[in-house]
Amino acid sequence: MPVKMEHRTLEDKILLTITATATLVLSPFLIMSVMAGDIAHIAVDSTAVGGFFAVFLGVWFTSNVHLFSGIFALLAQVTILIGIHIKGMALIYWLFPIIIASFYLLPTALACIFNFILISVGCFLISDQFDTFTFPRLLAAFIVTNIFALIFSVFMQNKNRQLLEKDKTNQHHNTILELIASSSNLANIFSAIVDAIEDEFPNVRCSILLVDKSRQGLELGAAPNLPEAYHRAIEALEVTPNAGYAVATGTRVIIDDLAAHSDWPELQNVAKSAQLVSCWSEPILGNQGNILGSFDIFYRKRVSPKPTEFKLIEQFVNLARIAIERDKTDRLIWQQANYDHLTGLPNRNLLHEHLAHAVQAAKRDEKQLAIAMLDLDKFKYVNDTFGHNAGDKVLIECSQRIQETVRETDIAARLGGDEFIIVLLGTQSAEIDSVANKLLNALAQPYAIQGESAYCTASIGIAFYPSDAATIDSLLKCADQAMYQAKLEGRNSAYYFADQPQAQAT
Numbered sequence: 180m181p182v183k184m185e186h187r188t189l190e191d192k193i194l195l196t197i198t199a200t201a202t203l204v205l206s207p208f209l210i211m212s213v214m215a216g217d218i219a220h221i222a223v224d225s226t227a228v229g230g231f232f233a234v235f236l237g238v239w240f241t242s243n244v245h246l247f248s249g250i251f252a253l254l255a256q257v258t259i260l261i262g263i264h265i266k267g268m269a270l271i272y273w274l275f276p277i278i279i280a281s282f283y284l285l286p287t288a289l290a291c292i293f294n295f296i297l298i299s300v301g302c303f304l305i306s307d308q309f310d311t312f313t314f315p316r317l318l319a320a321f322i323v324t325n326i327f328a329l330i331f332s333v334f335m336q337n338k339n340r341q342l343l344e345k346d347k348t349n350q351h352h353n354t355i356l357e358l359i360a361s362s363s364n365l366a367n368i369f370s371a372i373v374d375a376i377e378d379e380f381p382n383v384r385c386s387i388l389l390v391d392k393s394r395q396g397l398e399l400g401a402a403p404n405l406p407e408a409y410h411r412a413i414e415a416l417e418v419t420p421n422a423g424y425a426v427a428t429g430t431r432v433i434i435d436d437l438a439a440h441s442d443w444p445e446l447q448n449v450a451k452s453a454q455l456v457s458c459w460s461e462p463i464l465g466n467q468g469n470i471l472g473s474f475d476i477f478y479r480k481r482v483s484p485k486p487t488e489f490k491l492i493e494q495f496v497n498l499a500r501i502a503i504e505r506d507k508t509d510r511l512i513w514q515q516a517n518y519d520h521l522t523g524l525p526n527r528n529l530l531h532e533h534l535a536h537a538v539q540a541a542k543r544d545e546k547q548l549a550i551a552m553l554d555l556d557k558f559k560y561v562n563d564t565f566g567h568n569a570g571d572k573v574l575i576e577c578s579q580r581i582q583e584t585v586r587e588t589d590i591a592a593r594l595g596g597d598e599f600i601i602v603l604l605g606t607q608s609a610e611i612d613s614v615a616n617k618l619l620n621a622l623a624q625p626y627a628i629q630g631e632s633a634y635c636t637a638s639i640g641i642a643f644y645p646s647d648a649a650t651i652d653s654l655l656k657c658a659d660q661a662m663y664q665a666k667l668e669g670r671n672s673a674y675y676f677a678d679q680p681q682a683q684a685t
Contacts, residue, residue, distance in 0.1 A: 187242065188242075188244070190244045190248075191238065191242055191244055194234075194238050194244055194247065194248060194251065195235060195238055195239065197251075198231050198232070198234045198235035198238065198251060199235055201227075201231040202228055202231045202232045202235060205224060205227050205228045205231070206228055208220075208224050209221070209224035209225055209227075209228050212224050219265045219266070220266075222261075222265070223258065223261055223262045223265060223266070226258050226261065227254075227258045230254040230258065231251070231254070234247050234250055234251045234254065237250070248283075248284040248285065249284065249285055249289070251284055252277075252280065252281050252284035252285050252290075252293065253293070255277050255280070256277060256281070256293060256296075256297045259273050259274065259277055259297075259301070260297070260300055260301060260304070263301055263304050263305060264304055267304075267305060267308055268305040268308040268309065271301060271305050271317070274297060274298065274301050274321060275320075275321075275324055277297065278294050278297065278298070278321065278324050278325050278328055279324065279328045281293055281294050281297075281328075282328045282329065282331070282332035283332075287329065287332055287333065287336070290328075290329075290332070291325070291329060294325045294328075295325075298318070298321045298322065298325065301321075302314070302317070302318050302321070347378070347379075348375075348379065348491070348494075351371075351375035351378070351379070352375075352494070352498065354371055354375075355368060355371050355372055355375065355495075355498050355502075356498070358371055358502075359498070359501055359502050359505055362505070362509055364506075365400065365502060365503070365506050366400075366401065368499075368502045369387045369400040369401035369499070369502070370401050370403060372387065372401070372495055372498060372499055372502075373385045373386070373387060373401045373402070373403060373404075374403075375495065376474075376476065376492070376495055377404065379491060380476070380488065382478070382479055383476050383477060383478055383479075384402075384404050384405050384453070384455065384476075384477045385402070385404075385474065385475065385476050385477070386399065386400075386401065386402035386405055386409070386413075386474075386475045386477075387399075387400035387401045387402070387463075387472060387473075387474060387475075387499060388400060388413060388426055388472050388473050388475060389471065389472035389503070390418060390426060390470055390471060390472055394418060395417060395418055396414070396416070396417060396418060397413050397414070397416050397418065397426060397472075399413050399414075400472060400499075405453065405477070406449065406452065406453050408448070408449045408452065408453075409449045409453070412449050424460050424473070424475075425460035425461055425462040425473040425474075425475075426460075426462065426470060426472060426473040428462070429462050429464065429470045430462060431459075431460070431461055431462065432458075432459075432460040433457075433458075433459050433460075433483065433484065434457060434458040434459070434460075435457050435481055435483065436456065436457065436481060437450040437455060437456060437457065437458055437477075438450065438451060438456075450477070453477075454479055455477040455478070455479060456478055456479060456480055456481050457477070457478040457480070457481050457482055457483075458475060458476065458477050458478070459475075459476045459478075459484050459492075460473050460474065460475045460476075461473060461474040461475075461476075461492055461493070461496055462496075463496055463499050463500050463503065464500065465500065465503070465504060466500075466504060471499075471500065471503050472499070472503070474492060474495070474496055474499070476492070516528060517529035517532075519592075519593040521571055521574060521575060521593075522574060522575055522577075522578035522593050523578070524578050524581075524582075524591055524592050524593045524599070525590065525591075525592040525593075526592065526593060526594075526595075527592070527594050527595065529592065530590075530592040530594070530600055530602075531651060533590050533592070533602060534550070534602060534651050534654075535651065537590070537602055537604060538644055538651060538654075540604075541604075541644055541645075542645075547643050547644065547645070547646065548602070548603070548604065548643065548644040549602075549603040549611050549641055549642070549643050549644075550600060550601065550602050550603065550641070550642055550644075550654055550655070550658050551600070551601040551603060551611075551614075551615065551618070551639050551640070551641045551658065551673070552594075552598065552599075552600055552639065552640045552641075552642075552655070552658035552659055552661070552662045553581070553598070553599040553600070553601065553618065553622075553637050553638070553639050553662070554597060554598050554599075554637065554638050554662055554666070555573070555577060555597040555622070555635045555636075555637055556635060556636040556637060556638055556666070556670040556671060557634070557635055557636070558570065558573065558596075558597040558635050561573055561626075561628070561633050561635060564633075565628050565629055565631075565633065569628045569629065569633075572626070572628065573626050573628070573633070573635055574593075574597065576626060577597075577599070577622060577635070578591070578593065578599070580621040580622055580624075581599060581601065581618065581621075581622075583621070584614070584617045584618050584621045585601055585603075585614060585618075586614070588604050589601055589602060589603050589604060589614070590602040590604075597635075600655075600658075601614075601618075611641060612673075615639055615641065615673035616673070618637065618639060618673075619636070619637060619639065619671060619672070619673060622635065622636060622637040623636045623637075623671060636670055636671035637671065638662055638663075638665040638666045638670050638671070638672065638673075638674075639662060639665055639672070639673040639674070640657075640658045640659060640660065640661030640662025640663065640664065640665055640673075640674055640675075640676065641658060641661055641673060641674070641675050641676065642654050642655075642657035642658040642661055642675075642676040643676075643677070646677070647676045647677060657676040658676065660676060660679065661674045661675060661676040661678075661679060662674070664678075664679050
């Protein structure tokens with residue numbers, strides 16, 4: 180079944196157009212030859228028309244462009260030689276377009292060979308029909324045309340190769356940029372970058388290293404085709420000023436012979452076992468000039484990178500920088516959206532997310548869940564007496580005391596102002612009492628402010644899921660009511676929602 184035109188390649192369409200045009204143009208000549216009864220013309224024209232139409236049908240039904248391009252070129256050359264043999268010098272000038280077309284239809288080497296045969300046979304057939312002045316000039320014109328067509332063909336092939344390589348590089352860039360734009364995790368982005376580099380440079384192995392949070396060690400960003408021993412060796416490297424690699428120096432490092440490079444002793448055995456000879460390390464620098472990591476490209480033979488390679492890798496380094504900076508920005512935005520900037524505790528937004536998961540787990544496991552709402556007593560007095568900076572210090576220390584008091588499984592959050600929430604997971608009533616008393620005792624301790632002692636006790640309201648409320652909003656409301664009841668009862672105490680007078684329950 181023939182392929183639809185919209186699904187055909189450009190080469191398909193060009194060859195179909197050429198063969199169809201040649202068939203249509205030559206068909207009237209065949210008709211005139213038949214009407215004139217010229218046997219010689221009929222033989223030549225029918226061979227041409229029939230051959231070109233056969234090529235058209237072959238391409239139409241098979242889309243095998245390479246095969247039928249060769250057949251078309253050979254058929255054109257044979258047909259014109261037959262025509263010259265029969266009709267003489269009148270058809271010799273058709274050699275010019277056929278010589279040029281051969282370089283498009285055939286591989287360059289075959290086109291040169293076939294054109295040499297075409298020119299030789301064609302000129303031999305009409306050598307006695309030209310004078311000694313015209314014949315050598317005609318032969319020279321064929322040869323010059325063949326040389327120019329050859330040069331142009333090689334030039335276009337190189338251009339096409341460069342365009343294909345550029346297109347491949349652009350595809351890699353677009354894929355990586357799409358991953359960055361969609362906030363894909365760094366591991367996926369780094370793997371795509373490494374795959375792109377190893378596709379651009381065959382027979383190399385690449386890794387991306389990152390400076391860790393301590394700024395003293397390294398983390399492996401990606402190295403999918405390097406041995407596990409390399410991964411372990413990276414963990415042993417230290418980022419020190421005298422280390423001879425890009426992550427430490429912030430400059431490009433080229434190592435011709437890894438085996439003889441004393442600054443990388445940890446990698447020498449790895450390089451030897453993996454047959455890695457040379458290395459090129461390119462730093463990844465942030466917008467502020469800070470060192471984020473490096474690209475390390477390993478070669479299996481002793482080579483030095485070319486300027487074109489430097490330029491290409493710099494593009495991928497820039498993509499890695501964008502990905503790292505974007506990841507940092509995303510993390511910062513998420514941190515600011517979900518954590519209290521003063522105390523570092525989860526804020527109201529993240530608290531609701533934690534509570535939703537906790538309620539689902541409690542419902543699934545048929546366990547109770549308790550939340551404690553905590554409000555500092557006399558916090559306004561501290562703010563008014565010592566100032567807001569002192570109040571911030573109290574809030575920070577209060578959050579630290581809360582985190583030191585609650586269990587690892589519990590969740591502490593700041594709602595705002597001097598209000599905090601503690602989510603107590605999978606607890607019994609006796610455990611709740613113990614945690615509440617510990618919180619009261621910890622928060623009743625004085626705060627050292629400007630050389631003086633300030634006291635901010637706490638009032639705590641406690642509500643249970645599902646006995647007090649079945650939804651998060653209702654649960655928070657119940658805890659809030661219990662907390663205010665604790666204040667009414669004299670402050671510095673914990674109060675359960677279930678212990679409130681019936682008239683206040685909701």
